[in-house]
Amino acid sequence: MKTALITGATGQDGGLLAEFLLAKGYIVHGIKRRSSSFNTGRVEHLYQDPHEADRRFILHYGDMTDPTNLIRIIQDVQPDEIYNLAAQSHVQVSFETPEYTANADGLGTLRILEALRILGMGERTRFYQASTSELFGDAPAPQSEATPFRPRSPYAAAKLYAYWIVVNYREAYGMHASNGILFNHEGATRGETFVTRKITRAVAAIEAGLQERLYLGNMDAMRDWGHARDYVEGMWRIVQQETPDDYVLATGEAHSVREFVEAAFAHVGIGIEWRGSGVDETGIDAATGRVLVEVDPRYFRPTEVPFLQGDASKARATLGWQPKVGFRQLVQEMVQADRQRIALEHNAGRREAG
Numbered sequence: 001m002k003t004a005l006i007t008g009a010t011g012q013d014g015g016l017l018a019e020f021l022l023a024k025g026y027i028v029h030g031i032k033r034r035s036s037s038f039n040t041g042r043v044e045h046l047y048q049d050p051h052e053a054d055r056r057f058i059l060h061y062g063d064m065t066d067p068t069n070l071i072r073i074i075q076d077v078q079p080d081e082i083y084n085l086a087a088q089s090h091v092q093v094s095f096e097t098p099e100y101t102a103n104a105d106g107l108g109t110l111r112i113l114e115a116l117r118i119l120g121m122g123e124r125t126r127f128y129q130a131s132t133s134e135l136f137g138d139a140p141a142p143q144s145e146a147t148p149f150r151p152r153s154p155y156a157a158a159k160l161y162a163y164w165i166v167v168n169y170r171e172a173y174g175m176h177a178s179n180g181i182l183f184n185h186e187g188a189t190r191g192e193t194f195v196t197r198k199i200t201r202a203v204a205a206i207e208a209g210l211q212e213r214l215y216l217g218n219m220d221a222m223r224d225w226g227h228a229r230d231y232v233e234g235m236w237r238i239v240q241q242e243t244p245d246d247y248v249l250a251t252g253e254a255h256s257v258r259e260f261v262e263a264a265f266a267h268v269g270i271g272i273e274w275r276g277s278g279v280d281e282t283g284i285d286a287a288t289g290r291v292l293v294e295v296d297p298r299y300f301r302p303t304e305v306p307f308l309q310g311d312a313s314k315a316r317a318t319l320g321w322q323p324k325v326g327f328r329q330l331v332q333e334m335v336q337a338d339r340q341r342i343a344l345e346h347n348a349g350r351r352e353a354g
C-alpha cells in the first residue's frame with residue numbers, strides 16, 4: 001500500500017486527487033491550514049474520525065511558509081509520493097500580495113525539496129509540482145513543453161522559480177521530481193472567484209432571481225479549459241513514470257470568457273446578445289432586453305495572459321493521457337451543480353423559516 005502526501009489538500013485539485021488516490025488504495029495524508037472557520041468542505045466526505053482504526057485519510061496542520069513544520073510532517077509521514085499543490089493560486093490576487101505569493105508558491109516548493117534532502121529521502125520519495133500554463137504568459141499558442149516561458153504576473157514568476165528548482169533538484173540530486181504544466185481545469189468545486197465558477201454561480205443565482213447582474217473583466221481572454229477530474233489522473237500518471245519529466249496537460253481547445261458566459265446562460269435557456277465593446281460591453285437577455293452582464297474594469301489585470309491553448313501531444317504519447325470531458329459538458333456540469341446548491345440552500349432556508 002503506497003502513502004501519498006498532498007499539500008493543498010483542501011483545494012479543488014487536492015480534494016479530487018485525494019479521492020482518486022484513496023480509490024487506488026493509497027493511504028493519503030494532506031496538509032491543511034489553520035483557519036478561523038471550516039476550510040475542509042471539499043474533503044468533508046473523505047473525513048474519518050481520528051478514533052477509527054485503519055484510517056486512510058489523515059490531515060495535518062501546516063503551511064508552505066513554515067519549513068520546520070514541513071520537515072516534521074514529511075518525517076512523520078514518510079511518503080512514497082508528494083503532490084505539491086498548495087499555492088496562493090489566484091493570478092489577480094498575486095498583484096496585491098506578490099511577496100506572499102513568492103514565499104508560498106516559489107520558496108514553498110524549495111522547502112519541500114530541501115526537506116526531502118535533509119531527511120535523506122530524496123531517492124525514495126517521488127515529487128510532483130503543480131506547474132501552470134501561466135508560465136507561458138503571452139507566448140504564441142499552441143504552447144507545449146518546448147515553448148519558452150514569458151510569465152506575466154507575480155504568481156507566474158513565483159511558479160517559474162518553482163518549475164526550475166524542481167528541474168534543478170532532479171538534475172543535481174537525481175530526485176524523481178516532475179512538473180505537470182497544467183492548463184486551466186475546473187469543476188463543481190472550483191474556487192468561487194475564478195472566472196468559470198463566478199459565471200456559473202451567477203447564472204444559477206440570476207435564474208433563481210437572487211442576483212441582478214454579473215460583472216466581469218476581460219471578455220476576450222482565451223483559455224484552454226478542461227475538467228479537474230481528468231487532470232488529477234494526469235498528475236498521478238506523471239508520477240508513475242519510470243523517469244521523471246515535465247508534461248503539458250491540456251485539451252487543445254481554446255474558448256473566450258464571452259463564449260463561456262454564452263454557454264452557461266444557454267444551459268438555463270437564456271440567449272445572450274452582446275452590445276458595445278471593451279469597457280462598454282454588456283450582455284443582454286435576448287428575450288427581455290435586460291442587462292445581465294456588464295464589464296467592470298476593476299477586474300482587468302495590470303498585465304494579461306491573452307491566449308492559452310495547450311499542445312498535450314507528449315502526455316498523450318508517453319502517459320496515454322487524454323481528457324474525457326469537453327467544453328460544453330464542463331460548463332453544463334458546473335451550472336447544474338450551482339443550480340442544485342441554490343435549490344438545497346433555498347429548501348434549507350424554508351425549513352428553518354417553517
Ligand code: NDP
Nearest residue numbers: 008010011012013063064085086087089104130132184185
Ligand atoms: P486552490 O486555490 O483551489 O487550492 C490551493 C490549496 O493550497 C488550498 O488547499 C489552500 O488552502 C492551499 N494553500 C494556499 N496557501 C497555502 C499555504 N501558504 N500553506 C499551505 N497551504 C496553502 O487551487 P487548485 O486546486 O485549483 O490548484 C492546485 C494547484 O495547481 C495550485 O498550486 C495552482 O496554482 C496549480 N494550478 C491550478 C490550475 C487550475 O486550473 N486549477 C492550473 C495549473 C496549476 P485553503 O483551502 O486553506 O485556502
Ligand code: GDR
Nearest residue numbers: 089091132133134183184193194195196216217218221299
Ligand atoms: P487564470 O484563471 O488567471 O487563468 O488562472 P481565472 O479564472 O482567474 O481567469 C481566467 C481569465 O478570465 C479573465 N476574467 C476574469 N477572471 C476572474 N477571476 N474574474 C473576473 O471577473 C474575470 N473577468 C475576466 C481573466 O482576466 C483571465 O484572463 C487559473 C488559476 O487556477 C491558476 O492558479 C492557474 O495556474 C491557471 O488558471 C492555469
